[in-house]
Amino acid sequence: MMIIMSTEATEVQIDEVLAKIDTLGFTPHTSRGAERTVIGVVGNNPINARDTFMVMDGVDRIVPISRPYKLASREFIAENSTFPLDGVQMGGDGVVLIAGPCAVEDRNQLLETALACQEAGAHALRGGAFKPRTSPYAFQGLGEKALEMLAEVREITGMPVVTEAMSPEQVPLIAKYADVIQIGARNMQNYSLLNAAGESQTPILLKRGMSATIEELLMAAEYILSHGNRKIILCERGIRTYETSTRNTTDINAIPVLKSLTHLPVILDPSHSTGQWQYVTAVARAGIAAGADGLIIEVHPNPEKAMSDGGQSLKPEKFATLVRQIRGIAEAVGRYVPPSKVPQKMQGQA
Numbered sequence: 001m002m003i004i005m006s007t008e009a010t011e012v013q014i015d016e017v018l019a020k021i022d023t024l025g026f027t028p029h030t031s032r033g034a035e036r037t038v039i040g041v042v043g044n045n046p047i048n049a050r051d052t053f054m055v056m057d058g059v060d061r062i063v064p065i066s067r068p069y070k071l072a073s074r075e076f077i078a079e080n081s082t083f084p085l086d087g088v089q090m091g092g093d094g095v096v097l098i099a100g101p102c103a104v105e106d107r108n109q110l111l112e113t114a115l116a117c118q119e120a121g122a123h124a125l126r127g128g129a130f131k132p133r134t135s136p137y138a139f140q141g142l143g144e145k146a147l148e149m150l151a152e153v154r155e156i157t158g159m160p161v162v163t164e165a166m167s168p169e170q171v172p173l174i175a176k177y178a179d180v181i182q183i184g185a186r187n188m189q190n191y192s193l194l195n196a197a198g199e200s201q202t203p204i205l206l207k208r209g210m211s212a213t214i215e216e217l218l219m220a221a222e223y224i225l226s227h228g229n230r231k232i233i234l235c236e237r238g239i240r241t242y243e244t245s246t247r248n249t250t251d252i253n254a255i256p257v258l259k260s261l262t263h264l265p266v267i268l269d270p271s272h273s274t275g276q277w278q279y280v281t282a283v284a285r286a287g288i289a290a291g292a293d294g295l296i297i298e299v300h301p302n303p304e305k306a307m308s309d310g311g312q313s314l315k316p317e318k319f320a321t322l323v324r325q326i327r328g329i330a331e332a333v334g335r336y337v338p339p340s341k342v343p344q345k346m347q348g349q350a
């Protein structure tokens with residue numbers, strides 16, 4: 001439930017309400033607006049304590065949150081949540097483009113891809129260091145060596161870095177190197193990982209599980225929020241259906257549905273949702289038209305030689321075309337694509 005404080009509530013009154021929430025064994029999540037403070041109360045049936053709070057000084061009214069996900073719901077926070085991602089605003093009017101290889105393979109592959117993506121208009125770099133692979137015999141990622149390469153390429157390009165954590169123990173390590181920690185589809189309901197992500201203050205990119213409902217995705221986000229991390233990007237990356245023509249089926253509906261149910265930013269991954277590079281650009285366009293706050297796209301300079309997901313990776317020039325088209329679509333739906341950075345170490349060089 002939400003405790004809506006009156007516009008005249010004093011700090012002392014707010015503190016008294018917070019102390020009462022604590023005494024009753026619930027957890028408060030405070031949201032301070034320009035006009036008034038709203039305190040989300042989570043725990044086991046806080047609504048039973050409604051009368052206790054109703055009579056406290058400074059309390060205007062109590063509003064139950066009907067959805068099972070409380071902190072993630074638009075009922076709790078009506079306006080879009082935004083946070084900065086090194087120069088661009090995630091969840092604002094600007095469409096954020098994250099691009100890069102599925103996996104970091106070596107320094108040159110990463111740097112070449114990053115520079116090409118940035119020149120085409122990407123704002124952030126993706127690249128897996130720890131890869132969740134279906135086969136234990138497939139390339140598993142370069143681990144911490146890849147994280148070091150990501151850090152070096154971030155230094156050169158100025159691009160914030162997105163990379164995946166597969167276990168709770170990896171969260172602090174990834175947070176040392178990355179600007180956004182990805183939780184992959186296979187781990188969407190790994191609750192100890194979600195809790196560890198919630199304890200970190202690094203933004204989290206939470207991908208929808210391949211058989212997860214929208215509500216299950218939001219409940220997974222609720223774990224992260226309830227542990228204190230409010231910087232979450234939700235990602236539709238396709239779901240398993242009976243259709244076999246593509247690797248997954250893009251649930252384009254999920255974008256407007258999520259945007260109506262939650263205040264959290266929502267992006268689309270058309271690379272995994274289609275699994276074939278030929279369809280990535282069309283589905284990316286659909287995602288932005290449907291209201292996505294951004295895209296995460298796999299790009300590789302030599303997809304035929306890629307160590308993972310080559311078949312769904314765009315060549316840099318195809319990615320550049322995609323960005324040009326996305327600019328037009330974004331404008332048509334009242335959004336825009338902010339400019340990407342000029343690489344810091346490249347400025348002034350011929």
Ligand code: PEP
Pocket residue numbers: 102128132183184185186207237269272
């Ligand atoms: C990835 O981003 O490379 C990845 C493995 O994604 P997903 O978890 O969506 O399959």
Ligand code: MN
Pocket residue numbers: 102103272298308309
């Ligand atoms: Mn991939």
